[in-house]
Amino acid sequence: MSDTTDSFSEPYIELTDVVFSRDDRRIFDGVSLKIPRGRITAIMGPSGTGKTTLLRLIGGQLKPDSGSIILAGESVPDLKRKSLYQLREKMGMLFQSGALFTDLSVFENVAFPIRVHTRLPEDMIRDIVLMKLEAVGLRGARDLMPAQLSGGMTRRVALARSIALDPELIMYDEPFAGQDPIAMGVLVKLIRDLNHSMGMTSVLVSHDVPESLSICHHACIVSDGRIIGEGTPDELRNHPSAKVQQFLKGHPDGPVPFHYPAANAGNDWGIDGGGG
Amino acid sequence: MAQRKSDLVVGLFMLAGIAALLFLALQVSGLTPKSSEDSYTLYANFNDAGGLAPRARVSMAGVTIGSIREISLNRETFQARVVIDVSTSVDNIPADSAAVIRTSGLLGEQYIDVSVGGDMESLSDGDTFYSTQSAMNLERLISNFASGQ
Amino acid sequence: MQWLADLGRQGRELIESLGRSGQFLAGFLLGVPNARVGFPLLVKQLYFVGVLSLAIIVVSGLFIGMVLGLQGYTILSDYGSESAIGQMIALTLVRELGPVVTALLFAGRAGSALTAEIGLMKATEQLSSLEMMGVDPLRRVVAPRFWAGFLAMPVLAAIFSVVGIWGGMLVGVEWLGVFEGSFWGNMQSSVSFTSDVLNGVIKSVVFGFVCAWIAVYQGYDCVPTSAGISSATTKTVVFSSLAVLGLDFVLTAVMFGDF
Numbered sequence: 001m002s003d004t005t006d007s008f009s010e011p012y013i014e015l016t017d018v019v020f021s022r023d024d025r026r027i028f029d030g031v032s033l034k035i036p037r038g039r040i041t042a043i044m045g046p047s048g049t050g051k052t053t054l055l056r057l058i059g060g061q062l063k064p065d066s067g068s069i070i071l072a073g074e075s076v077p078d079l080k081r082k083s084l085y086q087l088r089e090k091m092g093m094l095f096q097s098g099a100l101f102t103d104l105s106v107f108e109n110v111a112f113p114i115r116v117h118t119r120l121p122e123d124m125i126r127d128i129v130l131m132k133l134e135a136v137g138l139r140g141a142r143d144l145m146p147a148q149l150s151g152g153m154t155r156r157v158a159l160a161r162s163i164a165l166d167p168e169l170i171m172y173d174e175p176f177a178g179q180d181p182i183a184m185g186v187l188v189k190l191i192r193d194l195n196h197s198m199g200m201t202s203v204l205v206s207h208d209v210p211e212s213l214s215i216c217h218h219a220c221i222v223s224d225g226r227i228i229g230e231g232t233p234d235e236l237r238n239h240p241s242a243k244v245q246q247f248l249k250g251h252p253d254g255p256v257p258f259h260y261p262a263a264n265a266g267n268d269w270g271i272d273g274g275g276g
Numbered sequence: 277m278a279q280r281k282s283d284l285v286v287g288l289f290m291l292a293g294i295a296a297l298l299f300l301a302l303q304v305s306g307l308t309p310k311s312s313e314d315s316y317t318l319y320a321n322f323n324d325a326g327g328l329a330p331r332a333r334v335s336m337a338g339v340t341i342g343s344i345r346e347i348s349l350n351r352e353t354f355q356a357r358v359v360i361d362v363s364t365s366v367d368n369i370p371a372d373s374a375a376v377i378r379t380s381g382l383l384g385e386q387y388i389d390v391s392v393g394g395d396m397e398s399l400s401d402g403d404t405f406y407s408t409q410s411a412m413n414l415e416r417l418i419s420n421f422a423s424g425q
Numbered sequence: 426m427q428w429l430a431d432l433g434r435q436g437r438e439l440i441e442s443l444g445r446s447g448q449f450l451a452g453f454l455l456g457v458p459n460a461r462v463g464f465p466l467l468v469k470q471l472y473f474v475g476v477l478s479l480a481i482i483v484v485s486g487l488f489i490g491m492v493l494g495l496q497g498y499t500i501l502s503d504y505g506s507e508s509a510i511g512q513m514i515a516l517t518l519v520r521e522l523g524p525v526v527t528a529l530l531f532a533g534r535a536g537s538a539l540t541a542e543i544g545l546m547k548a549t550e551q552l553s554s555l556e557m558m559g560v561d562p563l564r565r566v567v568a569p570r571f572w573a574g575f576l577a578m579p580v581l582a583a584i585f586s587v588v589g590i591w592g593g594m595l596v597g598v599e600w601l602g603v604f605e606g607s608f609w610g611n612m613q614s615s616v617s618f619t620s621d622v623l624n625g626v627i628k629s630v631v632f633g634f635v636c637a638w639i640a641v642y643q644g645y646d647c648v649p650t651s652a653g654i655s656s657a658t659t660k661t662v663v664f665s666s667l668a669v670l671g672l673d674f675v676l677t678a679v680m681f682g683d684f
Binding site: 299 | 468469471472475476479515519576577579580581583584586587590609612613614615616617618621622625626
């Protein structure tokens with residue numbers, strides 16, 4: 001690692017030429033990406049382009065067909081099971097559904113990673129959990145069960161759980177999807193605050209353009225298995241690529257066609273005189 | 277608190293399982309600590325062992341005193357050779373006692389009844405019953421009767 | 426020729442699935458259990474899998490024992506040997522119906538619940554989130570459920586047999602008037618502890634292993650959608666039932682075949 005004075009510019013995660021396919025479908029075709037330490041990086045793109053898959057590749061849940069993924073100086077795909085699990089203790093991940101354990105209360109959900117990975121005494125665990133819940137504004141909800149929470153609260157509890165062990169890296173999988181404007185505002189504030197106060201490297205996967213661009217320092221747009229645009233939010237807004245512009249502005253038709261590829265329309269309606 | 281309660285219930289559940297197994301052992305299969313008590317071996321040769329089966333009981337005056345361990349064919353005499361385990365608490369069976377194959381009820385299982393002799397000597401481990409009476413064969417009985425023999 | 430290709434493909438998928446389930450089994454059986462963490466989890470699952478199945482097991486056992494008592498009595502009284510009813514009920518329950526019916530009920534009650542629970546945890550990303558927290562879901566989620574099923578089965582089968590015998594006695598002795606002494610006496614003289622009771626226990630242990638394995642595997646391997654979970658739950662019940670009945674034949678042939 002180079003000894004730079006600006007620690008922000010040093011990549012925490014570095015993907016090089018990552019190729020990944022699932023069921024003979026190529027999802028990533030040579031993706032290279034640098035995620036800077038201590039900053040919020042947004043990965044955006046249309047649905048179904050494998051943004052979540054990218055997070056799973058970083059977390060080592062999936063292995064790429066080729067290419068390298070370096071996280072904090074370690075090559076994730078080559079790690080042995082045990083070191084992978086150790087590395088994951090430094091990561092937090094916020095799943096789209098929250099993924100709270102339905103049989104545990106809010107308190108126990110947040111306490112779970114602490115109980116598993118440390119042997120702290122019970123009163124200390126209590127203090128940490130209440131602190132984390134306070135950070136997401138849900139200290140009063142500690143005795144509720146996940147089924148009693150609203151979607152936004154579920155995600156906030158899940159966030160408290162992801163940061164319970166003060167990870168170096170936190171990955172957000174579609175944090176804004178399906179949230180009402182208030183809940184969205186709360187999450188935007190929380191993500192920004194966490195990054196500011198704790199200096200966590202944050203990776204944000206989303207297709208909510210305005211929210212993502214408003215908080216990220218660095219953004220990239222994935223489409224068709226490649227990165228089609230990258231840079232600061234302002235750089236992206238002025239990006240020359242038509243595809244990037246279509247995605248950012250949400251035009252229904254453009255380089256990404258409105259129509260799913262189909263045979264000549266005439267054949268389907270029998271106008272072309274093919275006679276079947 | 278909930279954890280303590282479920283611990284207790286699960287403990288009771290496992291205990292119920294052990295109790296059920298004990299019940300099966302003691303009450304259903306009649307396995308008593310006494311049945312593992314020492315026994316000694318006697319032999320009896322029958323011309324026809326009939327439906328006698330291993331584990332069948334051996335009784336004397338209607339009281340069970342042992343069980344059959346094994347039934348095999350003696351290749352020289354072509355008789356059935358029955359190995360009997362008799363409880364050591366009955367160690368004074370007169371040496372001229374006879375082993376008789378009987379049937380409990382009309383269709384019940386067959387067992388060996390020891391009809392008591394009058395000898396002063398007793399059978400001891402490894403001895404063979406001097407006299408035996410084979411299984412009553414209903415078919416043979418009827419055919420004997422019919423042919424007037 | 427299409428059917429031949431289909432057959433080949435299905436055969437290959439079946440073998441692949443067998444291979445996956447074997448690896449899966451090895452994956453959590455070979456993991457070294459951590460008593461501090463594992464034991465409370467096991468107790469909790471024993472509660473769900475075992476204690477909560479108790480009601481259906483007791484009720485079914487009681488009715489099956491009572492039916493055996495009634496049927497046995499009508500058949501045996503034709504031969505005037507209704508006192509053999511105890512022997513008939515006990516042997517039927519201890520050797521066959523205890524382990525088999527318990528396993529079938531267990532697959533329907535607890536096996537399907539295990540599959541649905543694990544499948545739902547997969548669908549709601551709880552398993553993924555465990556992995557991302559550095560916790561192996563095979564050890565944390567699957568292993569306690571498997572061992573709970575494995576341990577609960579013999580206990581439930583023993584309870585089933587005892588309740589069934591009691592139900593049979595209720596009908597035979599209390600209602601139909603078979604002499605109680607000959608009920609128990611016949612039973613005790615014909616039921617052997619090693620070859621009947623213990624073989625029944627061995628059967629239930631084998632069934633417990635197979636049912637628990639199928640249930641957790643189907644849950645873990647399911648397609649994480651509502652359709653996938655429902656098909657996995659169905660598969661658990663169907664495969665477990667077939668496996669239990671098939672294995673029962675094999676085990677019976679091995680254990681009692683020399684009669």
